[in-house]
Amino acid sequence: MLRWILSLQKPLIRSNQKRLYAQLTYRRFNNNRGNDFRSFLFDPKSRKYIGIAAGGGSIFYLTHLEEAPVSGRRRFIWIPPYLESKIGNYTYKSILSETQNAILPQNDRTTQRVSRVFSRILEAAYKDPTVDKSVLEGINWKVHVVNDPQAPPNAFVLPGGKVFVFSSMLRICENDDGLATVLSHEFAHQLARHTGENLSKAPIYTALSILLYTLTGVDTFNSILLDGLIKMPASRQMETEADYIGLMIMSRACFNPDESIQLWKRMAEFEKRSMRGAANFEFLSTHPASERRIENMRDWLNDAHRLYNEADCAAMSQHWQQWKNMSPVSLGVF
Numbered sequence: 001m002l003r004w005i006l007s008l009q010k011p012l013i014r015s016n017q018k019r020l021y022a023q024l025t026y027r028r029f030n031n032n033r034g035n036d037f038r039s040f041l042f043d044p045k046s047r048k049y050i051g052i053a054a055g056g057g058s059i060f061y062l063t064h065l066e067e068a069p070v071s072g073r074r075r076f077i078w079i080p081p082y083l084e085s086k087i088g089n090y091t092y093k094s095i096l097s098e099t100q101n102a103i104l105p106q107n108d109r110t111t112q113r114v115s116r117v118f119s120r121i122l123e124a125a126y127k128d129p130t131v132d133k134s135v136l137e138g139i140n141w142k143v144h145v146v147n148d149p150q151a152p153p154n155a156f157v158l159p160g161g162k163v164f165v166f167s168s169m170l171r172i173c174e175n176d177d178g179l180a181t182v183l184s185h186e187f188a189h190q191l192a193r194h195t196g197e198n199l200s201k202a203p204i205y206t207a208l209s210i211l212l213y214t215l216t217g218v219d220t221f222n223s224i225l226l227d228g229l230i231k232m233p234a235s236r237q238m239e240t241e242a243d244y245i246g247l248m249i250m251s252r253a254c255f256n257p258d259e260s261i262q263l264w265k266r267m268a269e270f271e272k273r274s275m276r277g278a279a280n281f282e283f284l285s286t287h288p289a290s291e292r293r294i295e296n297m298r299d300w301l302n303d304a305h306r307l308y309n310e311a312d313c314a315a316m317s318q319h320w321q322q323w324k325n326m327s328p329v330s331l332g333v334f
Contacts, residue, residue: 060078061076064076064077064078064200068192068197068241069130069191069192069241069245070192070240070241070244070245071237071240071241073237075197076197076200076201076204077193077196077197077200078200079196079199079200080196081134081135081159081193081196083196083199084159084160084193084195084196084199085139085159085160086160087159087195087199088158088159088160088162088195089160091158092158092160092162095158095164099144099146099148099164102146102147102148103144103145103146103147104144104145104146104147108145110145110147110167110170111143111144111145113176113179114143114145114163114165114170114179114183115143117176117179117180117183117255118141118143118163118183118187120180120253120254120255121180121183121184121187121249121250121253121255122136122141122187123253124249124250124252124253124254124311125187125191125249127252128248128249128252131191131249132191135190135191135193136191139160139161140160140161141161141162141163142161142162142163143163143165144162144163144164144165145164145165145166145167145170146164146165146166146167147167148166148167148168149167149168151166151167151168152166152168152274153166153168153169153171153172153267153270154166154168154169155169155182155183155186156186157183157186157187157189157190158190159190159195159196163183163186163187165179165182165183169182172263172266172267172270173263174263174266175259176255177250177255177256177259177260177263178259178262178263178266180250180253180255180259181246181247181250181255181259181260181263181264182263183250184245184246184247184249184250184253184255185242185243185246186242186246187246187249188241188242188243188244188245188246188249189238189242191245191249192238192241192242192245194238194241194242197238201234235287236287236288239287239288240288240293240296243288243293243296243297244296244300247260247297247300247304248300248303248304248307251304251305251307251308251311252307252308252310252311253311254308254311254313256308257297257301257304257305257308258301260297260304261294261297261298261301264290264293264294264297265290265294267290268290268291268294271290
């Protein structure tokens with residue numbers, strides 16, 4: 001009897017559950033945020049303010065466009081150099097706290113070697129008539145070598161003049177000309193104010209991301225879209241500009257421009273080993289493929305050799321070799 005009563009109650013329980021479920025609406029955490037923004041976006045009263053903001057933003061954007069070096073592209077940049085330096089100093093302190101136990105002293109022969117190479121590059125930049133000297137004024141340049149064999153090959157120049165080179169990068173450089181290729185490239189990013197450009201565009205990328213999320217409600221796909229179509233192509237273009245500027249400066253500093261191709265060949269081999277045969281899709285990278293960089297270098301070598309010859313580099317190379325032969329210690333890498 002009890003089993004029969006329970007069997008009669010089951011349909012009733014299911015019916016009550018369905019009515020209860022129909023009264024409930026599933027809500028994700030913050031799921032209505034996109035709807036609220038859509039309502040604001042399409043609200044007639046809000047359109048006036050949106051129009052004013054868009055008009056003001058457009059005027060601000062157009063009045064802060066300038067021509068980028070080498071490529072001549074129009075770029076948006078509003079961050080002043082002093083703010084770049086402040087951000088660079090903050091980053092410098094952060095990197096120091098992470099690497100201070102591995103940084104070689106300033107009197108170490110490897111640090112002195114890197115400093116000498118960079119000094120020649122810096123001097124050549126001052127002599128280059130195409131370089132905006134204002135980006136070099138009032139900067140306290142300092143070179144750091146990070147002796148961490150486990151760290152990936154890396155080198156960079158921060159706004160504010162702080163230079164970092166990792167010992168694993170020195171192995172790939174192999175010689176002073178290879179080291180000059182890397183240092184002049186990283187230095188060129190600061191000459192071209194690429195850091196300021198990236199900082200200037202950051203609010204635009206954020207606004208585009210919010211707008212796309214509002215329209216699609218999908219975050220991951222929007223990130224891939226922004227990276228693949230806007231951010232990464234712009235980054236690769238800046239890398240190409242730095243490649244050209246760096247090659248010309250190292251040639252003017254009397255470093256062998258032919259070594260730049262050898263450096264990128266070694267870098268390509270390292271990438272193949274580290275990726276273990278995986279495909280390197282340039283579309284998904286912030287840097288041009290090493291093979292493309294090598295092609296570019298070959299195209300630019302005539303200009304580089306012209307600057308090398310104009311700088312009377314044969315005499316400079318002889319003086320440099322004599323100095324190294326007189327040095328009491330070897331200038332080898334780790």
